[in-house]
Amino acid sequence: AVFPPELRYVTLKFIHRICNWFSAYCYYDITENDGVNTNELYNAVQLYLSSSASITGNRVSLSRGLNSSNITFGLSNNDSLIDTFNGVKVLWEHIVTPRNSQTFSWRPLPEEKRGFILRAKKINKGIVLTSYLDFIMEKANEIRRKNQDRLLYTNSRGGSLDSRGHPWESVPFKHPSTFETLAMCPKKKAEIMSDLLDFAKGESFYQRTGRAWKRGYLLYGPPGTGKSSMIAAMANYLGYDIYDLELTEVHTNSELRKLLMKTSSKSIIVIEDIDCSINLTNRKNNNSTGSGGSNNNSYNVSSPSPPGSGEENGGGNTITLSGLLNFTDGLWSCCGSERIFVFTTNHIEKLDPALLRSGRMDMHIHMSYSSFAALKILLKNYLGYDDDDVEKKILEQLEDVIEMAEMTPADISEVLIKNRRNKDKAVLELLEALRTRAERNNNNAVKLSRENCTVEDEEQEKRALVESPKEGVDDQLQAKCDKEEKGGHDANDDEKVL
Ligand SMILES: Nc1ncnc2c1ncn2[C@@H]1O[C@H](COP(=O)(O)OP(=O)(O)OP(=O)(O)O)[C@@H](O)[C@H]1O
Numbered sequence: 001a002v003f004p005p006e007l008r009y010v011t012l013k014f015i016h017r018i019c020n021w022f023s024a025y026c027y028y029d030i031t032e033n034d035g036v037n038t039n040e041l042y043n044a045v046q047l048y049l050s051s052s053a054s055i056t057g058n059r060v061s062l063s064r065g066l067n068s069s070n071i072t073f074g075l076s077n078n079d080s081l082i083d084t085f086n087g088v089k090v091l092w093e094h095i096v097t098p099r100n101s102q103t104f105s106w107r108p109l110p111e112e113k114r115g116f117i118l119r120a121k122k123i124n125k126g127i128v129l130t131s132y133l134d135f136i137m138e139k140a141n142e143i144r145r146k147n148q149d150r151l152l153y154t155n156s157r158g159g160s161l162d163s164r165g166h167p168w169e170s171v172p173f174k175h176p177s178t179f180e181t182l183a184m185c186p187k188k189k190a191e192i193m194s195d196l197l198d199f200a201k202g203e204s205f206y207q208r209t210g211r212a213w214k215r216g217y218l219l220y221g222p223p224g225t226g227k228s229s230m231i232a233a234m235a236n237y238l239g240y241d242i243y244d245l246e247l248t249e250v251h252t253n254s255e256l257r258k259l260l261m262k263t264s265s266k267s268i269i270v271i272e273d274i275d276c277s278i279n280l281t282n283r284k285n286n287n288s289t290g291s292g293g294s295n296n297n298s299y300n301v302s303s304p305s306p307p308g309s310g311e312e313n314g315g316g317n318t319i320t321l322s323g324l325l326n327f328t329d330g331l332w333s334c335c336g337s338e339r340i341f342v343f344t345t346n347h348i349e350k351l352d353p354a355l356l357r358s359g360r361m362d363m364h365i366h367m368s369y370s371s372f373a374a375l376k377i378l379l380k381n382y383l384g385y386d387d388d389d390v391e392k393k394i395l396e397q398l399e400d401v402i403e404m405a406e407m408t409p410a411d412i413s414e415v416l417i418k419n420r421r422n423k424d425k426a427v428l429e430l431l432e433a434l435r436t437r438a439e440r441n442n443n444n445a446v447k448l449s450r451e452n453c454t455v456e457d458e459e460q461e462k463r464a465l466v467e468s469p470k471e472g473v474d475d476q477l478q479a480k481c482d483k484e485e486k487g488g489h490d491a492n493d494d495e496k497v498l
């Protein structure tokens with residue numbers, strides 16, 4: 001109180017300047033407001049320092065962001081702390097001074113002037129300016145994404161808008177599913193994760209290749225194999241919001257387009273059970289409308305109109321397949337960026353080939369019955385068991401039956417949850433359940449082969465199914481996991497489309 005902060009700031013500055021000549025240090029001012037714009041670096045530094053474990057002062061400022069369940073700690077006014085980066089020590093000081101009321105400004109400025117002063121040794125100037133500040137920006141973004149809870153949007157209100165004209169309703173999204181808890185072939189999992197990461201970091205790639213910055217995943221497989229869990233894991237992994245699109249609530253193609261326009265970037269747009277929610281007879285209707293003068297083959301198949309004009313053939317009050325394709329693929333799909341489309345289905349064979357062609361759904365992911373690798377993940381999730389916690393003999397027995405049993409991860413987790421208090425019993429009961437299933441499947445297979453409908457046919461059918469997308473979007477990952485080596489499929493999806 002004896003020493004007014006304003007004076008203190010000026011003196012500090014003055015002292016800094018004097019010392020500059022003699023000292024080994026250099027100083028950087030990072031003010032909250034650089035005149036007109038808010039300084040992004042200031043916010044980043046604040047967030048970054050909040051995560052720093054070295055805050056020990058008696059006075060710490062706390063804050064909690066909108067939609068966030070985390071509290072962040074910050075440097076209090078005129079407090080300082082030391083941070084180290086790559087062995088380089090720097091000192092941060094937070095300076096707050098009352099703003100001079102005579103300063104003219106077009107818009108109201110906060111009453112206080114805030115800023116950080118960063119002190120570093122002159123010999124470390126290079127490292128501070130090049131890597132340290134970048135590091136802080138990156139770290140801050142990470143923290144921001146972690147603190148902000150995901151949102152789950154639905155359009156369950158039908159076409160009606162809320163008071164602010166938004167067609168989407170949102171709730172905080174707190175699904176605990178992550179890639180770690182997801183039971184599936186580890187190789188496949190790793191590929192999906194790196195695909196997602198490539199996508200999220202791929203701004204310049206998409207720019208360079210002239211592609212809209214979006215990606216489509218089709219998840220298919222029987223119920224209870226983790227399709228919805230996978231979507232949650234994707235959202236948690238990338239920190240994206242989810243838009244769960246209920247197609248049955250959408251009445252026209254133009255309504256669909258409006259919904260799309262109101263989605264934000266960095267989001268996953270999900271249509272579950274696509275085979276059930278879109279009436280496939282639409283396709284016939286479309287074809288009977290005649291396929292105009294479009295010279296794009298793929299559109300001729302299903303949608304006579306070029307992208308972006310799906311409204312006309314929406315006609316009455318139903319949305320059409322072409323409307324949906326325009327939604328994911330047309331010009332409107334790029335109003336915004338960094339969007340992922342995920343469709344799920346239990347019956348991939350029921351889907352229109354137009355939906356499956358490459359470029360539309362970039363990656364087809366087969367979620368299948370539990371494999372041995374997946375089973376081990378489930379054992380770890382539910383019982384906390386590692387490999388050597390289970391008797392080797394039992395583990396081998398599990399491995400023997402798991403493929404034949406064709407049990408979904410959902411079924412397996414059911415058995416494990418039921419017995420989670422008695423872990424040994426859980427494993428034994430699981431083995432029993434797997435055996436029963438395997439036996440049943442085996443009997444069925446024998447019966448089938450007696451009726452001259454061999455298992456091989458089924459196998460072929462499955463293979464045909466995987467290969468069915470006309471443009472050759474093989475499920476490479478599945479193939480890899482099944483160790484069905486099909487040589488020469490190394491080209492990634494993007495190359496195929498190009
Ligand atoms: N691969 C998996 N890894 C971990 N848990 C799984 C997996 N698959 C299923 N589960 C468990 O089973 C439950 C049902 O899974 P989920 O809802 O993801 O299945 P789904 O494939 O979406 O089924 P549906 O086709 O009926 O929508 C989940 O709550 C989850 O706990």
Ligand SMILES: [Mg+2]
Binds near residue numbers: 227228229272
């Ligand atoms: Mg589901």
